[in-house]
Amino acid sequence: MGAFDSQGLDDVIHGKLRLAVMSYLSAVEDASFTELRERTGASDGNLSVQLRKLEEAGYVAQTKQFVDRRPHTRVRMTPDGRKAWIAYLDALREIIGKG
Numbered sequence: 267m268g269a270f271d272s273q274g275l276d277d278v279i280h281g282k283l284r285l286a287v288m289s290y291l292s293a294v295e296d297a298s299f300t301e302l303r304e305r306t307g308a309s310d311g312n313l314s315v316q317l318r319k320l321e322e323a324g325y326v327a328q329t330k331q332f333v334d335r336r337p338h339t340r341v342r343m344t345p346d347g348r349k350a351w352i353a354y355l356d357a358l359r360e361i362i363g364k365g
Contacts, residue, residue: 274357276350278323283308283316288343288351291326296342317341325350 279288286306291297297305303313320326325347329340343351 272357272361274353274360276354276357278319278325279350279354281316281319283312284320287313287316287320287341288325288347288354291341291343292348292351296340299339299341302341320347323347323350 279285283306286308287302290302290305299313299317302308302317303310306313308316317326317328321328324344326341327344329342331338
C-alpha cells in the first residue's frame with residue numbers, strides 16, 4: 267500500500283456541506299436553493315455562505331429572480347465545477363487505492 271496522500275483533494279469541494287452540494291448537483295441539471303437546503307439539512311445562512319465559496323471558485327452558478335414577488339434562486343454546476351468534481355472523485359479513488 268502506498269503512502270496516504272490527501273494533497274489531491276480540492277479544499278473548496280472537501281468541506282462537508284460543499285461536498286454535499288456538489289454531489290447533489292452532479293446528479294441534476296440544477297436545483298433551487300430550497301431544494302438544496304432540504305437535501306443537505308443546512309440552514310439558509312450556512313448554505314448561502316457555502317454556495318458563495320463554490321461560486322467564487324467557479325464551480326457553481328446561481329440565477330436569482332423573483333417569482334410571484336418572492337426571491338427564487340437556482341443553482342447549477344458549471345463546466346469547470348464538473349471538471350473539479352471529477353478530479354476530486356479521481357483523487358478519492360487514488361487515496362483508497364481504487365484508481
